[in-house]
Amino acid sequence: xxxxxxxxxxxxxxxxxxxxxxxxxxxxxxxxxxxxxxxxxxxxxxxxxxxxxxxxxxxxxxxxxxxxxxxxxxxxxxxxxxxxxxxxxxxxxxxxxxxxxxxxxxxxxxxxxxxxxxxxxxxxxxxxxxxxxxxxxxxxxxxxxxxxxxxxxxxxxxxxxxxxxxxxxxxxxxxxxxxxxxxxxxxxxxxxxxxxxxxxxxxxxxxxxxxxxxxxxxxxxxxxxxxxxxxxxxxxxxxxxxxxxxxxxxxxxxxxxxxxxxxxxxxxxxxxxxxxxxxxxxxxxxxxxxxxxxxxxxxxxxxxxxxxxxxxxxxxxxxxxxxxxxxxxxxxxxxxxxxxxxxxxxxxxxxxxxxxxxxxxxxxxxxxxxxxxxxxxxxxxxxxxxxxxxxxxxxxxxxxxxxxxxxxxxxxxxxxxxxxxxxxxxxxxxxxxxxxxxxxxxxxxxxxxxxxxxxxxxxxxxxxxxxxxxxxxxxxxxxxxxxxxxxxxxxxxxxxxxxxxxxxxxxxxxxxxxxxxxxxxxxxxxxxxxxxxxxxxxxxxxxxxxxxxxxxxxxxxxxxxxxxxxxxxxx
Numbered sequence: 031x032x033x034x035x036x037x038x039x040x041x042x043x044x045x046x047x048x049x050x051x052x053x054x055x056x057x058x059x060x061x062x063x064x065x066x067x068x069x070x071x072x073x074x075x076x077x078x079x080x081x082x083x084x085x086x087x088x089x090x091x092x093x094x095x096x097x098x099x100x101x102x103x104x105x106x107x108x109x110x111x112x113x114x115x116x117x118x119x120x121x122x123x124x125x126x127x128x129x130x131x132x133x134x135x136x137x138x139x140x141x142x143x144x145x146x147x148x149x150x151x152x153x154x155x156x157x158x159x160x161x162x163x164x165x166x167x168x169x170x171x172x173x174x175x176x177x178x179x180x181x182x183x184x185x186x187x188x189x190x191x192x193x194x195x196x197x198x199x200x201x202x203x204x205x206x207x208x209x210x211x212x213x214x215x216x217x218x219x220x221x222x223x224x225x226x227x228x229x230x231x232x233x234x235x236x237x238x239x240x241x242x243x244x245x246x247x248x249x250x251x252x253x254x255x256x257x258x259x260x261x262x263x264x265x266x267x268x269x270x271x272x273x274x275x276x277x278x279x280x281x282x283x284x285x286x287x288x289x290x291x292x293x294x295x296x297x298x299x300x301x302x303x304x305x306x307x308x309x310x311x312x313x314x315x316x317x318x319x320x321x322x323x324x325x326x327x328x329x330x331x332x333x334x335x336x337x338x339x340x341x342x343x344x345x346x347x348x349x350x351x352x353x354x355x356x357x358x359x360x361x362x363x364x365x366x367x368x369x370x371x372x373x374x375x376x377x378x379x380x381x382x383x384x385x386x387x388x389x390x391x392x393x394x395x396x397x398x399x400x401x402x403x404x405x406x407x408x409x410x411x412x413x414x415x416x417x418x419x420x421x422x423x424x425x426x427x428x429x430x431x432x433x434x435x436x437x438x439x440x441x442x443x444x445x446x447x448x449x450x451x452x453x454x455x456x457x458x459x460x461x462x463x464x465x466x467x468x469x470x471x472x473x474x475x476x477x478x479x480x481x482x483x484x485x486x487x488x489x490x491x492x493x494x495x496x497x498x499x500x501x502x503x504x505x506x507x508x509x510x511x512x513x514x515x516x517x518x519x520x521x522x523x524x525x526x527x528x529x530x531x532x533x534x535x536x537x538x539x540x541x542x543x544x545x546x547x548x549x550x551x552x553x554x555x556x557x558x559x560x561x562x563x564x565x566x567x568x569x570x571x572x573x574x575x576x577x578x579x580x581x582x583x584x585x586x587x588x589x590x591x592x593x594x595x596x597x598x599x600x601x
Contacts, residue, residue, distance in 0.1 A: 044207040044598045045083040048074060049194055049216035051186075052095075052175055053088045053154060055142050057476040059118055060094025060111035061156065063175055063439070064405040065501055066253055068475070069307075070212050072332035072501075073593075074154060076586035078146025079332075079354075082594060085203060086154035087194040087216070089186065090115060090140060095175045098439045100471050104455030106406075108442050110174075115140050119156060126196035130185055131271055135168045136161045137193045139201065147334065147353050155201070157193055176441065184263050184271050187293065191218030195226075208598050210249045211301070214261055214293030220244055220285075220300040221276055233279035241283050241300070249597045250301035251327075252294060255314045255498050261293040298322045303597040307499035308520045314495050314540065327596065328520055329499040330589035333359070333581070336505040338483035340376035344369060359508075359582035367570040370510050374486075374573065377509055381484025384477070385435065388470060393433050397466075398562045401485030401511075403437035403473050404502060408446035409493040412436065416457035417548045423464045425555060430563040433466040437473030437481060478502070483509035486562060488531075490515040491551065495540040503531075507580035510573035514554055516547065524584055530576045532558060 052067035053074065062068060070086070077084040094111025101107075115121075119140035126137045137157050144152040160169045171185050178186075194216065198206065209219055223244040224236055254260065268291040269277045280286055280296070287295035298304060298319060305325040306312040312326030333356045337345070348365050351358040362370075375395075382393050393399070404410050415434065416422070426432040436454055440447030451469065458467035470477060482488070482505035490503055490513060497519035504520065506513060512531035515521040518540075525533055532554045535547045561569045 044594075044600070045085075045203075045205055046077070046208045046210055046598055047085050047087060047194075047198060047203070047206045048077070048210045048212065049087045049190065049219060050212035051088065051190060051215035052091075053086060054475055055144070055154060056118060057474055058113065059142075060113055060474075061088065061091045061175070062475075063095040063441075066213060068331075068478075069253075069329055069501060072330070072335065072586040073212070073590060074144050074152050075146065075332040075335060076330075076590040078144045078150050078152040079148055079587055080590055080594070081146065081148045081150035082590065082598070084152045085198065085206075086144075086152060087190070087198065088154065088156055089175070089190055090156040090158040090160075090172045091175045092158070092160060093173045093177075095439070096442060098471050098473075100451065100455075100469065102455075104452040104469065106440055106448050106451055115156070115158070118142065122155075122201065124197065124200040126193055126200045128188055128193045128196065129273065130168070130188055132273065133165075133168075135159055135171070135189070135193075136163050137189060137197060139197050155194075155197060157189055157197060159189060180263055180267060181271070183261065184267060184291075187215050187218055187261070188271060191216045191220075192222045195219050195222035207247065207600070208249055209247055210251070210593075210597075211297050212251050213253050214250075214297045217250075217293040217297040217300070218272075220248060220296060221272075221279065223247060224279065224283075233275050236279050236282055245300050245302050246600065248297075248301040249303045249305075249593075250297040251305055251307065252297075252315055252324075253307055253498050254294075255311055255318070255496055257318070260295075262287075263291045265289060265291065267291075302600075305597065308523065310495065310519060310522045310540070311498040314498075325596065327589060327592045328523060328584070329501050329504070330584050330586040331501050331504045331508070332586045333508055336479060336482060337508045338373075338377040338380065338479065340373040340380075341483065341509050344373045356585040356587045357582055359585075360578055362574060362581065363578040365574060365577075367567055367574060370574050370577075371570050374510055377483040378486070379484075381435075381480045384480045385468065385470070389468065391468060393435075393466060393468070394431060397431035397433045398487070398559055399485045400432065400434045400487045400489050401481045401506070402434065402489045403470075403478060403481050404490070404500075406438040406440035406447040406450050407444065408450060409496040410438075410450075411491050411493060412438065412450050413453045413457065414491045414548060414551060415489065416454070416461075418552060419457065419460055421552050422461065422555075425559055426465050429559045431466075432559065434468070435481060435485060436467070436469040437477055439473060478505070482506045482511065485511055487511065487558060488513045488515070490521070491534055491547065492516055492518055494518040494542040501584075504580065504584040507576045507584065510577050512572050512576045514551075514558065516542070520584060524580045526575075526579065529572065530580050531572065 054062035054071035
């Protein structure tokens with residue numbers, strides 16, 4: 031196939047180094063935990079599509095995030111997600127090093143190549159300290175994603191930020207114009223850039239000009255709308271891990287916050303462009319950080335990655351340009367409804383076959399199937415659907431059968447998230463065959479694609495305003511699956527009532543009223559389920575407009591083009 035130039039190709043695009051603690055590259059590589067890693071992977075795939083000269087930097091995570099195990103009562107246990115980098119990655123001979131607690135830690139890199147529809151490729155470097163010249167403890171620093179205590183985490187962030195810049199130099203990447211920090215984990219790269227300004231002479235006497243030079247090269251995307259999500263470390267630990275001179279330099283340029291090393295504030299203070307991941311998140315972030323100019327670039331998902339084979343074939347027949355330019359999905363509005371329905375039948379068949387393969391349970395293909403798959407965290411309120419079990423039973427008995435499929439991991443230390451999973455198991459037991467409810471183990475990229483494309487309705491009901499963006503509903507939209515969602519994050523922008531889906535609650539103002547939202551949730555289900563079972567074009571029409579309006583816009587090509595225009599290209 032002859033590759034086409036993208037319609038928005040920039041003559042001299044910048045070279046971007048994209049740093050992220052987690053990146054979802056392949057379902058068999060457990061180098062991600064959830065939405066942040068999925069976004070990073072989709073961003074790099076879109077950069078390859080758009081032929082933006084980009085390199086990705088992350089850690090190897092030899093033991094992954096974790097494998098999730100759920101018993102019959104919904105109790106979660108974990109085991110290491112050990113994998114073999116040799117099966118997926120190319121080891122590189124280059125070496126770099128960082129200083130941690132006064133000792134030298136050696137780093138090597140493995141390379142993964144992302145291929146874009148344009149024929150362009152993006153290398154991703156996964157940093158690894160499992161080298162015999164390192165101490166046994168230092169060899170573990172690239173083992174676990176979000177594992178260990180503050181000491182372990184800060185050492186990991188030294189590897190990512192300082193070590194990432196050192197590795198780029200060792201690999202010959204000398205002409206990076208923009209360093210994009212995807213969340214604050216990599217913010218110590220700013221120290222590496224300051225050191226380069228001083229040409230190895232150390233960090234004594236950092237000047238305002240030095241700070242401005244680094245500031246001009248950095249871009250920061252914040253993803254959390256709550257201060258509890260910031261990585262922050264006591265100054266005593268910072269001095270222990272980084273050493274006196276780097277810590278003094280951070281103090282000299284006023285990059286510390288409230289006497290601690292706060293990685294979010296470090297990234298904020300050194301970035302020329304800062305953005306939240308939705309328009310609502312921009313507002314929330316501006317309130318949190320009133321002294322910094324916050325912009326917004328709403329997240330998007332990589333269309334080809336998240337579109338089911340049945341819908342890929344449908345789009346290839348009707349709008350073949352969609353792979354090179356996702357905006358062409360706008361023309362899905364002209365696809366016959368019966369073809370959209372047939373593609374959905376195929377995607378749903380694939381989902382239910384996968385469910386049966388994993389669980390041995392056969393769900394009914396004709397029953398309305400609701401999907402909810404997110405990281406299991408209390409603010410996402412995954413159990414809201416079960417606030418009134420009698421009403422759910424009544425809807426299912428009087429209108430038509432309902433079945434609900436859940437997925438999502440709770441962080442090993444998040445007891446609130448684990449309790450949430452148990453509550454869903456309890457509701458499933460109480461409902462029995464009246465409403466079939468399944469919670470699937472090991473929610474990952476592969477299962478996510480099945481779920482987002484195969485269910486009939488995507489449910490999302492986070493506590494407002496804690497949803498920075500969310501992307502699962504965007505993946506569903508690419509497959510004609512409408513959302514029923516709280517008006518927060520991206521859904522404030524993507525929601526058109528009865529056209530792209532439905533809202534839970536009628537207010538787009540920040541802040542949740544749980545009792546009103548629960549009442550609204552059931553009222554909307556009372557509306558949607560009869561619509562699904564009617565032999566009319568109404569529900570298929572919503573499916574089609576979901577593709578045309580949301581699928582065509584909430585994709586990673588549009589997102590990366592906005593980063594290119596607004597953040598990456600400088601005067």
